[in-house]
Amino acid sequence: MGPAAWSLTFDSIKQRVPLAVRSSTRSTSRFVQTKVWPVVKKFPFTKRQLFGLLLLVVCGILPFIILGKATQDGGYGAGGPLFYDVFSPKIIDCGDGFGQPQNSTISGIEALFVLDNTFGRFPFSQAKTIDVAWDILVGRGAQLFAWWVSYIVFSDALLRLIERHPATYETFMRIALEGPCLASAWILLKELFRKRSKRTWALFFYMLLSSLYVLAIPTFLSAMTAGYDASTIAWVNPDNDDNIVPASYFSSEIVVFGTRNSTFETPTCAAGQQISNIGSYSNTREAYCIFDYPGNTQTYEVTYPDRQTLNCACRPGSNATLKVTIGNQSYDVADLNYTQGWCWEDQGYDYAGLMDSARCLPDTSHPTYQWGFSTMLSGVFIIINFIWCLTMYIVWQDAQLCGKLVKSGFRMTQLRAAFVLTEAAKQKTGFEERELITAEKTELEKELFGSKKFVAAEVDRYLFRDDRKGGWEEGDEGVRKRRTRSEEREV
Template sequence: MGRADSMPVALSTRPSFDSLILEPVPGLKRWTQLRNAGQWISRQWKETTREVHRDLRSKDLRKPIFYVLYLCWLGLPSLAIGILASTQNVTSLVQGIVTTACQPDGSFSPYANSYNAWDWASSGFFEITLAFGPMGFTPAKVIDICWDVIVGRAGQAVLAMVSWHVFSQYTTTSMDDSPVTYRTFWIVFLHKEPTFYSIMHLIKDFFSYRRLNSTVGMIFMITTITFTLVFPTLASAMTGYSPVNKAFIQNEDGNLIPFSDFHILAYVIHDGYRVNLTTDTYITRPLGEYYIDPIVWTGDDEMTYYGCFYRERCTLVNAVSQYVSSYGFYGKNNTKSTWENTTLPAPALNISAYYIPPGRLFGNNWTDPGTQRKPFHDQTGLTYTMSNRTYPLDYITTYGSCQPVLNEYQWGFSFAQLFILSVLLFVWTIGISIMWLKAHSKLPLQGHPEVPKGWKAVILLAEAMNTELPEAGINAHALKDQEVKGKIRERLKGGSVRFDAPLTRKEYCFRTALYMWFKTNDLGKRISRNKWWWTALLIASVLLPLIMMLGDYALTPRVFLIAISSCTILGILLALSIGSTTRSRLFVTWIWIMAGLIVFIGVCASGKLDKHSRSSR
């Protein structure tokens, strides 16, 4: 017998079920992958929410929320200034593109871009040039009242609250070396209301009796009180409602015809009967879908008008344009021609034209072989038609007017006043921030947990008066109030209130401290540690002003990018302040991005973007 291992092994041809058991079924494998992915997502979500909850509980949210609100407050006037400063035509700022010949100030002009928002004439300064509507009288009145109450009065309350809080802190830092008068102390620490009385007496006390350490600080305080006092008036004066205007043209009979009934002439087919048209058929260019009046846009050396971007609405004018591009004008081509798949015997159709803007229609650069001139290139040749009558552009400009529409109103802003108020709010924000930083860097007083206010301020004022009045020989109980005031001015130069407690950091210099902070702080390490977050913040911050420069081009993507980039900036800032982990920061940032997306969807749902996009076609 031979060895067993040398014997040949017979291969089995029977099917084996081991491979079927060991190898997963493709459908089962896919299901397992989906289940594992779902479990991973669920686990990541639970860990993320746990980290966010831990960050929210372990950190004081008042500072991050304050920073975000401050940036929003600072960004609001900055954004308004940026948008308004880059605007020439204020109507396009509201409507996306100008659609009517009635200008924001109520005047008539067939030129869409003729109104200059920066021409602050006496009439235009108070005109409602940034208007929204149309609407009824009641909604316009309700909006105007709500604006005056909410923005005017509530805005004044916010300005006063913030300003006097900072004034009291700043004055406290100055009273260690430069005491203030009784009246100044009362206005800053107790009165806390913007009145004409407080303004006049602060001016008198600052420049006649006792000054603060900083002249700039005194001037800023007086200016801020004045600004706070007149803020409701400014907020109310820059808004209002006015009737909606409609453009009309006075014809030869003295009747007013709506300008929307007029059309811009492009061509005239003088032998239109040859193609089943009438003799001297006027070929006009239809308006854009959302245009109200046949207005034109002027440039340095050309004039354009919109519309005719939809083929079904412009079949005839496009057919004429194609025909004259092949056979020329005035019927001078003595050959057969083709008109919309129909062969015409010689000569070609006798077609002339008026002014043709450069663009889709043929004729602007056409040269007459006989005169070697371009007859349809002259802008003065622009002509309108209505009821088979022609009206040159000069006639339209001379006899055009805007009349109010019955029971239709619009509410809005004066461009000039809105811009001025935005600049004033921005200057106030920067100034009050610097004043707060300078005061906050030197406080608190030693032994005093807070700046004096309320009853404590009353006690301090009473102590100062009880000390100084007897020394000056003033018996307040035996004199009338006016006599006491007069003797305080004469003998005490308004009196003096100071704090005996020294400042904690009296020699603190804001500029030196800022330099040392940048020099010794681990800011560089923190930026390096979060470099990708700071890179994303920088990209979003640079992207936002670039998007604003696009004007009316690509409106829908522009609004989308503005909403997303703005919310991304706020989200990253809040995430860096609150979040301690990458997941937590991503969650906070994503919440803000979703908020921006919701805003964009809401704007799209309103139909405003669709209207603007189509009107520019």
């Protein structure tokens, strides 16, 4: 292809690109105008909507984001994967020890309940008080708040459901009067085995899961703190026997393993302080032995706190010598095989051996308790809570935007639910208020809740209409039964 052809091709591309950009811009603008803007325009930006969005952000989205950023590490720093530290193996803090004790790293399902973020050292009474206060104030407080949110969402969703088809009397009673509880969870479970539309079945299934979550909140919050835990320290088994010693008992000193020609049966630390003075002795000799001339025999003597004496011969080529005593035997330091190690009761140990035998165990000498959190279980709770908040918001928005009763401003309360249930019971049984109060309990429950003999009572949308005038739509049979009972009483 020649230069002219390339020029023509390039000009053609330049002409087509702006056309494509303009076409794409027009398509996007048309989509926003016809699809997006009508939805935004119809969206009710009310105080109720803003409050619901605020709850979603504060209770669900914000904790989820904070957790992801706080656990973003994995050795990658700020650029690491989100939530990495939530599910990584947990390390128990054993204080100062030899490396990382073998039982200090916990992984798998056991890591769910490990208190890897602890603080304080408390006596038992204080640790127990903190634990009880957490369970009551935080655990039960969070459950109460979740119950309140669930009651509002469930009630609005139930009203939206009733607009499509009636709800059973017992289902309405449990949800509208009691909210998420064991009784409502049981009735929702039974509803899953009845013939329902897929949409209704999915709603009941979600309400069941949500109710179980609300019931489990105190257990979750209590388990993720695991209450209090005994303070642990590093213990070592230096001689590979049944005796364990706190790692704090060991000190870093010079360990003598033997001489150039022999090895001691047991490494010793008895001469550690003596050997550590070598540097001081050498410095003293350089400072005071200044008479360096042929034939000089003068010496300089210094006695140190450990009662070791330095004899310095101030003549050319002389070297200071240090004699140390180990086991009633004198040795020249230059002949000893020693290095820096760890000592306990004048016996020396190497770092690697102590590290292999280190274990995390409770501090029996100074028993205290710590209080803290399990990172993994806390992370699991926050993630589940985020999913719960998001799905609850979606269910609530469906009722707010699509439910006629909810859009009209109707709000369910427990008092209003009691009135609705009373009217539904009157329709089903034909009883008046006093008759409902004094009716035989077992037979009344069978008639309202349903049994082999009776079809369960229902709560339908006509109970919520404002245009009822003298009688109930689709309730003539109940009216006839009520009139018949009244006539029998008059006779």
